Amino acid sequence: MSTQKPSIPKGTRDFGPEESSRRNYIMDIIKSNFKLYGFSQIETPAIENLSTLTGKYGDEGDKLLFKIINSGDYLKNVTTDDLEGGSQQMLSKISEKGLRYDLTVPFARFVVQHRNDITFPFKRFQIQPVWRADRPQKGRYREFYQCDADIVGTDSLWNEVNLTMLIQDVFRDLKYEQITIKINHRDILSKLASFVGLPGQEIPFCVAIDKLDKIGDEKVTEELIGLGADSAKIAELFEIFGKEDSSASKLEAIASILGSSRGIDELKDYFKFLKLAGGSDANVELDFSLARGLTYYTGVIFEVKANDVKIGSICGGGRYDNLTGVFGMENVSGVGISFGLDRIYDVLTEKNLFPTSVNQPVDALILHFDQESFEHGLGLLAKMRSAGITCEIYPDVIKIKKQFNYADKIGIPYTIVIGSEEIKTGKYAFKNMKSGEQQTLDINEIIQLIQND
RNA sequence: GUGGUUGUAGCUCAGUUGGUUAGAGCGCCUGAUUGUGGUUCAGGAGGUCGUCGGUUCGAGACCGAUCUUCCACCCCA
Numbered sequence A: 001m002s003t004q005k006p007s008i009p010k011g012t013r014d015f016g017p018e019e020s021s022r023r024n025y026i027m028d029i030i031k032s033n034f035k036l037y038g039f040s041q042i043e044t045p046a047i048e049n050l051s052t053l054t055g056k057y058g059d060e061g062d063k064l065l066f067k068i069i070n071s072g073d074y075l076k077n078v079t080t081d082d083l084e085g086g087s088q089q090m091l092s093k094i095s096e097k098g099l100r101y102d103l104t105v106p107f108a109r110f111v112v113q114h115r116n117d118i119t120f121p122f123k124r125f126q127i128q129p130v131w132r133a134d135r136p137q138k139g140r141y142r143e144f145y146q147c148d149a150d151i152v153g154t155d156s157l158w159n160e161v162n163l164t165m166l167i168q169d170v171f172r173d174l175k176y177e178q179i180t181i182k183i184n185h186r187d188i189l190s191k192l193a194s195f196v197g198l199p200g201q202e203i204p205f206c207v208a209i210d211k212l213d214k215i216g217d218e219k220v221t222e223e224l225i226g227l228g229a230d231s232a233k234i235a236e237l238f239e240i241f242g243k244e245d246s247s248a249s250k251l252e253a254i255a256s257i258l259g260s261s262r263g264i265d266e267l268k269d270y271f272k273f274l275k276l277a278g279g280s281d282a283n284v285e286l287d288f289s290l291a292r293g294l295t296y297y298t299g300v301i302f303e304v305k306a307n308d309v310k311i312g313s314i315c316g317g318g319r320y321d322n323l324t325g326v327f328g329m330e331n332v333s334g335v336g337i338s339f340g341l342d343r344i345y346d347v348l349t350e351k352n353l354f355p356t357s358v359n360q361p362v363d364a365l366i367l368h369f370d371q372e373s374f375e376h377g378l379g380l381l382a383k384m385r386s387a388g389i390t391c392e393i394y395p396d397v398i399k400i401k402k403q404f405n406y407a408d409k410i411g412i413p414y415t416i417v418i419g420s421e422e423i424k425t426g427k428y429a430f431k432n433m434k435s436g437e438q439q440t441l442d443i444n445e446i447i448q449l450i451q452n453d
Numbered sequence B: 001g002u003g004g005u006u007g008u009a010g011c012u013c014a015g016u017u018g019g020u021u022a023g024a025g026c027g028c029c030u031g032a033u034u035g036u037g038g039u040u041c042a043g044g045a046g047g048u049c050g051u052c053g054g055u056u057c058g059a060g061a062c063c064g065a066u067c068u069u070c071c072a073c074c075c076c077a
Helices: A017-036 A058-064 A080-085 A087-094 A104-113 A158-173 A186-195 A202-209 A212-227 A231-242 A247-258 A262-276 A341-350 A371-386 A400-409 A420-425 A443-452
Strands: A047-049 A067-069 A095-099 A122-131 A143-152 A179-185 A284-286 A300-306 A315-320 A334-340 A364-368 A391-393 A414-418 A428-432 A438-441
Touching: A017 A122, A017 A143, A017 A158, A017 A341, A047 A104, A080 A087, A087 A095, A104 A122, A104 A143, A104 A334, A143 A158, A143 A341, A158 A179, A158 A262, A158 A300, A158 A315, A158 A334, A179 A186, A179 A262, A186 A202, A186 A231, A186 A247, A186 A262, A202 A212, A212 A231, A231 A247, A247 A262, A247 A284, A262 A300, A334 A341, A364 A371, A364 A400, A371 A391, A371 A414, A371 A420, A371 A443, A400 A414, A414 A420, A414 A443, A428 A443, A438 A443
Parallel strands: A179 A284, A364 A391, A364 A414
Antiparallel strands: A047 A095, A067 A095, A122 A143, A143 A334, A179 A300, A300 A315, A315 A334, A414 A428, A428 A438
């Protein structure tokens, strides 16, 4: 067989030791906050029945689903009629499974399937990869991780507030606070669509106004008029959008044109609860042009933007009142958020925010000159490890220079040198690799020094 | 899915209208230093020019296809 060039599919990546430990650093922070807020972990399969996934993300989403071709003779049920019917008709004959597209829909499936084992309100978190057959770009991959936290079986706006505070805590712990949590409400979007003269055309309306910050008022106005909207009303609306004001006054302004509305009431409750819970709204921005997850969100919607990095949203979420309905379980309201691990990684990399210790493989490396000192080192290694110090001994007998070089290269902060003199006296050359300082100490002193560091 | 863009050493990039043997910096290896890394100096290794095909006496350069990268649209973490 001829040799083949090793490669991986477009939009996928290998993660080396350094990337992996950095990804774990982020994941650990997210995970510990999920637990702090009372979420329990679940996992679902990478592959789902295609029927579970299709029709949940809109036409666009269906196109981006990775389908898995049936095993065995996958053409056995295909007729020439199917072939002529085109790819859509063929699909159901040759594929019955697909890779999950997000974690929310599999979770809804999970809730319905395990309804008898679940006590509501149910809070779950889930950290797993998802797949989309999208065309890759920066911060946009075909395989990426989502870190989801959802609460189902409760209508309270307090859950939305909880998720907001969770987001704030996660980014505080990651030492990246240049974020804006944008918030809006589907009910307001729907009423705004009617207001400008596009009743029932909420989705095209949202798609247009979502582009405001990208293409500007004029272009969006053009697009809306194209849909049949009233230009005077659009102008009126954009005036409110343009106001840089407190959330309370923004709500008042929007109420002045929409009248009373469920969305406005809920957002008022949201800000009230946030205040009562001691949360900050400093990085929470009410943005009536925010439009997310149009196919299934029904209430409050969120999106987190990195203020000083050009990348898509790094976290998003919202409330869905009837996601379990399609699986035959009515009246279960859920609200959740999803952190984009890969994008957060890209942001922290760009802002240089990973602690150096993340890449540190061990605290100390034992170096030696010959077989005898190597063997002596094995005992020390065991002692260090039982004292809880991560430690390694250089495995081969080679020049000491090489061993020092190795410790330096992979970022080990301390080295312990063993030679004939050290074996005799029981005092070892203990070197701080960063400062270059070296002192002669016995093993207990060394352990103590590292532990106090 | 539509339109564009990128690919030369481990990394970042030069490479003239198509013309001998494809370069630099950094990194890597060896030595100066047989018990000390990160500095310095000397030497060395490393490339089927993304891949396949075409034009040509001759292709890293031109043409086509394909893969990959990034960008815009669409949508989204």
